[in-house]
Amino acid sequence: MAFNSAAIEEFSDIWVFCEQREGKLMSTDIELISEGRKLANERGCKLVGLLLGADGIESAAKELGGYGADKIIVASDERLAVYTTDAYTKVICDVIMDKKPEVFLVGASNIGRDLGPRVAARLHTGLCADCTHLDINMDIYTDFLREASTIDVDSVKFDMEDKNMKMTRPAFGGHMMATIICPRFRPCMATVRPGVLKKAPFDQTKADAVEIEKVQVNLSDSDLKTKVIEVVKESRKMVDLLGAEVIVSVGNGISKNPEKGIEYAKQLAEALGGGVVGASRAVTDAGWLTADHQVGQTGKTVRPKIYVALGISGAIQHKAGMQDSELIIAVNTNEDAPIFEVADYGIVGDLYEIVPLMIQEIQKVRA
Structure with a gap:
């Protein structure tokens, strides 16, 4: 039949x-x-x-x-x-x-x-x-x-x-x-x-x-119309967002000094226990980080134990990619930013001032 x-x-x-x-x-x-x-x-x-x-x-x-x-x-x-x-x-x-x-x-x-x-x-x-x-x-x-x-x-x-x-x-x-x-x-x-x-x-x-x-x-x-002759693996190391338990993501809020903002994110991720750095689409579109760092509907959907959003406003596309994280911490200068709607802890302030203080306090606790 x-x-x-x-x-x-x-x-x-x-x-x-x-x-x-x-x-x-x-x-x-x-x-x-x-x-x-x-x-x-x-x-x-x-x-x-x-x-x-x-x-x-x-x-x-x-x-x-x-x-x-x-x-x-x-x-x-x-x-x-x-x-x-x-x-x-x-x-x-x-x-x-x-x-x-x-x-x-x-x-x-x-x-x-x-x-x-x-x-x-x-x-x-x-x-x-x-x-x-x-x-x-x-x-x-x-x-x-x-x-x-x-x-x-x-x-x-x-x-x-x-x-x-x-x-x-x-x-x-x-x-x-x-x-x-x-x-x-x-x-x-x-x-x-x-x-x-x-x-x-x-x-x-x-x-x-x-x-x-x-x-x-x-x-x-x-x-069979095609045949695989050889498999060549890409040598560039890709960030593993899906397997990470801690992700610190940066958004357009790092625009005044992207290099410094990304460095702060790396330091905070390390202080929290060997985490990785993620990004919003605005950051990858600007070329500050590669596309494998992107979190959101057009990037990767993640659910780590800790997700920190630095300078990310929280557009629906980004929130859909991270809102199921176990613990969400957001830092943004705009107290009305949508990211605070899904955050467990929200800090209103300049990430360039807040993040060094966070790193310092985390290191004290770990010590």
Whole structure:
């Protein structure tokens, strides 16, 4: 029988594409499996991970079970060792057409942003890109709206029986958030921003219990339009915002002396315990820091233990990228700056005067 993406009653289960590089799982895999577990519980179905790679990649599958997957489907072939759009799209679409998942989640990494649209187009289904929040259950979704939106939820008539996945993402340049559904086709596909979802704790019992299913890979030379000849790694050291527990970010408030402002941020990050320096878009656009430092909807979404915003006004695009940090400290000369709306501690003043005092006091406490 031919695959029909509009026959939505034939589809079931939540699937996650589990990205690997050089045989190692990516942090987005754990985030998506953790979120997929929540969605599968809401839907009352199984959570399945799809893992592609070279022979032996199945050894990484059990780890995914430890974060909540019921089953990992493994497609192993030497031609899948390194990602290529043609090979991965062919294999993934073959498996999806055969097994028909209701939802297919992909991390919005460089690979995911290339792979997701190609898979969706071939399957004739919809894709919502760069999502920051996902829900299926309407009660949970309306609770999210009460907390995170300006909508008067109680005055709106919702279809509380709606079982479509609700995919929330920034829209109109980040000036608003939109929730999108795909009611007519399956699987419902979304790419999800790295760093926005919480990781579940690892459970060895679940890892031991996960089911692993190996599927046959059907690839021919005619399926492959490209071939990876060599992988050259960039030698420049990139800042790891997603893995940092402490981030000190600078904004347009350092404009009178950018070099000094960035140096103060580095010193404060170090004093707080080996943190890293982030930036608003204004700083990277000005060329004071490179784009890998950028926090926000067009940069990276982070949730460190401590986030310090120096001279950042707090536009919605920036706040969306850091507002889930455990502790937020803001320094700004404008007492009405939007950043203070999400800050746990706010200091009104000149960062060039405040930051040296902060460093001094932190060093005293640590001593």
